[in-house]
Amino acid sequence: MNKRALVSLLLPLAALACGRSEPSPPPPTAAAAPTTTLPRPVFVASVTLGKELGPDKKVLAPVDSFGPKDTLYASVETGGAGKAKLRALWSFVRGGKTAKVDEKTLEIDANGPAVNEFHVAKPSGWPKGEYKLEVFLDDAPQPAATKSFNVA
Amino acid sequence: MADEKDDDMPDFSDVQSGASSTAPVAAEIYVVKSGDSLSKIAKQTYGDAKLWKRIFEANKDVIKDPDKIFPGQKLKLPRN
Numbered sequence: 001m002n003k004r005a006l007v008s009l010l011l012p013l014a015a016l017a018c019g020r021s022e023p024s025p026p027p028p029t030a031a032a033a034p035t036t037t038l039p040r041p042v043f044v045a046s047v048t049l050g051k052e053l054g055p056d057k058k059v060l061a062p063v064d065s066f067g068p069k070d071t072l073y074a075s076v077e078t079g080g081a082g083k084a085k086l087r088a089l090w091s092f093v094r095g096g097k098t099a100k101v102d103e104k105t106l107e108i109d110a111n112g113p114a115v116n117e118f119h120v121a122k123p124s125g126w127p128k129g130e131y132k133l134e135v136f137l138d139d140a141p142q143p144a145a146t147k148s149f150n151v152a
Numbered sequence: 153m154a155d156e157k158d159d160d161m162p163d164f165s166d167v168q169s170g171a172s173s174t175a176p177v178a179a180e181i182y183v184v185k186s187g188d189s190l191s192k193i194a195k196q197t198y199g200d201a202k203l204w205k206r207i208f209e210a211n212k213d214v215i216k217d218p219d220k221i222f223p224g225q226k227l228k229l230p231r232n
């Protein structure tokens with residue numbers, strides 16, 4: 001044992017012998033867990049269809065049936081934070097087959113809940129029938145949300 | 153083998169679309185449809201067909217000739 005170690009052992013004993021008491025050290029505690037948490041990545045919370053949007057980009061009255069001259073609005077609410085790609089794929093469905101109506105992608109940099117809107121219009125009028133909207137997040141092969149609707 | 157193409161499906165080439173967000177938007181990506189031109193897309197997107205150069209400049213990596221864009225091409229539509 002070297003001299004410095006010996007001194008560090010003997011000093012407390014000397015202090016006790018002199019009647020002085022050192023404050024006891026605090027009991028050992030577990031290492032504190034890191035308090036910083038990574039923000040949750042962007043996720044799709046809901047998709048709502050309507051004929052009109054409010055200033056907050058939310059549809060004013062949710063519907064699942066449109067007229068041939070309507071503009072179709074989809075309000076996609078997201079949570080989480082970070083960069084994300086939101087892709088809206090509108091399709092016409094007939095007899096098990098689909099025809100692409102439109103596809104649009106928004107690259108957003110969210111820092112919390114956000115409302116994203118996609119809209120499509122057809123000046124010559126929408127063909128009557130069944131449609132669907134699929135919303136994809138980033139490059140996922142499966143949609144994060146799907147909404148079916150019709151034009152009557 | 154039966155032809156998969158279903159010719160009795162309606163034509164959606166005149167569909168106009170748009171998108172926006174309450175979050176900052178880095179870019180909007182448009183998929184070219186049959187019958188599209190850069191000026192038509194600029195008119196739809198910015199309300200001014202003359203702004204087609206803005207789209208051309210942002211997509212020079214995929215557009216060699218501004219008069220030749222193809223269905224299925226993905227174009228970045230720059231924001232302000």
